[in-house]
Each structure stands twice: as C-alpha cells, then as structure tokens.
Amino acid sequence: MTSYELPPLCYIRRRGNCRGDYLYYWTVVFALFYLERQVLTRHCGGCASEASRQTSIAIDFARRIESSVTRAARGRLKKVIAMYPGSFDPPTNGHLDLIARGSKIFDELVVAVLRNAEKAPLFNLPERLHMLEAMTADFKNVRVETFDGLMVDYAAKVKASAVLRGIRAISDYEYELQMALMNRKLQPDLETVFMMPAEQYSYLSSRLVREIAQLGGSVKDLVPELVEQRLKERLDPAIKLANARKLKPRKRG
Numbered sequence: 146m147t148s149y150e151l152p153p154l155c156y157i158r159r160r161g162n163c164r165g166d167y168l169y170y171w172t173v174v175f176a177l178f179y180l181e182r183q184v185l186t187r188h189c190g191g192c193a194s195e196a197s198r199q200t201s202i203a204i205d206f207a208r209r210i211e212s213s214v215t216r217a218a219r220g221r222l223k224k225v226i227a228m229y230p231g232s233f234d235p236p237t238n239g240h241l242d243l244i245a246r247g248s249k250i251f252d253e254l255v256v257a258v259l260r261n262a263e264k265a266p267l268f269n270l271p272e273r274l275h276m277l278e279a280m281t282a283d284f285k286n287v288r289v290e291t292f293d294g295l296m297v298d299y300a301a302k303v304k305a306s307a308v309l310r311g312i313r314a315i316s317d318y319e320y321e322l323q324m325a326l327m328n329r330k331l332q333p334d335l336e337t338v339f340m341m342p343a344e345q346y347s348y349l350s351s352r353l354v355r356e357i358a359q360l361g362g363s364v365k366d367l368v369p370e371l372v373e374q375r376l377k378e379r380l381d382p383a384i385k386l387a388n389a390r391k392l393k394p395r396k397r398g
C-alpha cells in the first residue's frame with residue numbers, strides 16, 4: 146500500500162463489506178477539499194489556479210482510495226488454481242475439450258503430465274509436453290507441466306485447490322470416485338471437480354486412439370491435427386523410413 150492509500154474501513158472494522166466505504170471516502174475527501182477551495186478562493190482571489198490544482202489533487206486522491214478499496218475487496222476472493230492431471234499419451238480432442246471448459250471456470254489451470262507412467266508410453270514426455278503446449282497455446286490461463294509422485298503433492302506445490310477430471314460415462318465413475326476419495330483422504334483440502342466432455346468425445350480415449358492409429362485407422366476428428374501428424378510419423382512405416390533417411394548423415398564423395 147503506498148502512502149496515499151488508506152486501508153478500507155471494512156478492514157479496520159473487520160466486519161461488514163467495503164461497499165459503504167466508497168461513499169464515506171468520497172464524501173470526506175470532497176468535503177475537505179471543497180472547504181479548502183472555498184478558503185483559497187475567498188482569501189486570495191488570484192489563487193483560482195491553485196484552487197483547481199488542489200481540486201485535481203483531491204480527485205486523484207479519491208480515485209486512489211477507491212481503487213485501494215476495490216483491490217482490497219477483490220483480494221478477499223480467492224484465486225482458484227486447478228490441476229488437470231493425466232498421462233495424455235497422446236492428448237486427444239476430449240482432453241482439449243475439458244481444458245477449454247476448465248479454463249473458463251478456474252483462474253488458472255495446470256495441465257500436469259504424469260512422468261512415471263507404468264508402461265512404455267507411445268510418446269515420450271517432451272513429445273507429450275510439446276503437443277499439449279501447442280494445443281493450449283490460445284488459453285492464457287493454462288500452462289502445461291510434468292509431475293512425478295503423488296498427485297496431491299504436486300497439487301500442493303502449484304497451490305491448486307482443485308483437481309479437474311473428466312467423466313465420459315458411468316464406467317469412468319467408479320475408478321474416478323475411488324481416486325477422488327483416496328486423494329481426499331490424502332489431502333482433505335483438495336477438491337476433485339468432475340466435468341463432462343462434449344458428447345462427441347464421450348467414447349474417446351487415448352488408448353483407443355493409439356490402437357486405431359497402430360492398426361492403420363483414421364484418427365481424424367479424434368485428435369488435433371498436430372497429434373494426428375505425430376501419430377502418423379510414429380506409426381506409418383513409410384514415414385518412419387523417410388524420417389530415418391533424413392536423419393542419416395550423407396556420405397561425402
């Protein structure tokens with residue numbers, strides 16, 4: 146708080162809200178400066194410019210007070226940071242849909258990619274991170290990070306008060322409920338928030354996308370174009386060969 150700013154009365158009183166304070170401040174400040182202006186104008190007629198200077202200082206002063214009251218009132222509303230954990234191998238349109246929904250209701254959303262996946266993933270961690278970063282570049286309140294160990298510990302590290310998880314069908318519910326309740330046992334202050342993706346993604350999963358791509362099926366509309374391209378590069382033998390050739394150093398001669 147700068148020397149200009151007064152604490153809002155509601156802070157001093159520690160009760161009530163700050164709304165009534167606006168009127169109080171504006172009335173007191175204007176009453177004081179009005180009186181001063183009257184005195185200046187009366188006692189030195191030629192000091193009208195000084196009086197207007199004083200008035201503009203008064204307005205500036207009142208504005209500063211008003212903004213400090215607003216800021217103090219806003220400060221009471223807690224910023225909600227949420228974590229959206231997952232394997233994202235690969236990220237799908239369903240994940241993107243959930244990120245878009247989450248970014249609308251949380252102040253900050255941390256997409257957290259699990260580092261110690263049990264099985265060998267199709268895409269390594271930097272690849273998944275890069276795909277997710279490209280997919281979420283337009284969301285200003287979303288960032289992508291990686292995490293290891295317990296999800297609740299990472300949530301505490303990023304100061305998340307909520308965990309976002311998607312529920313596509315009743316079949317997801319049992320597993321998600323178990324995980325949410327276990328996380329609640331580990332960290333009672335952390336809330337799990339379930340959101341439903343758009344209907345067209347209700348049957349979509351990373352596992353199915355991997356399987357379809359591995360068997361040569363089309364994953365168009367299931368994943369963003371970038372992911373589709375990466376899947377082709379990873380799984381299409383012809384592209385694989387071309388890429389390998391590109392990487393081979395050419396013989397000079």
Ligand code: PNS
Pocket residue numbers: 230231232233259294295296297323324325327328
């Ligand atoms: O995309 P997924 O595979 O459904 O994500 C599962 C994930 C990463 C959310 C879950 O495996 C997880 O949180 N792992 C971190 C370790 C952990 O905290 N385990 C206890 C869960 S109750």
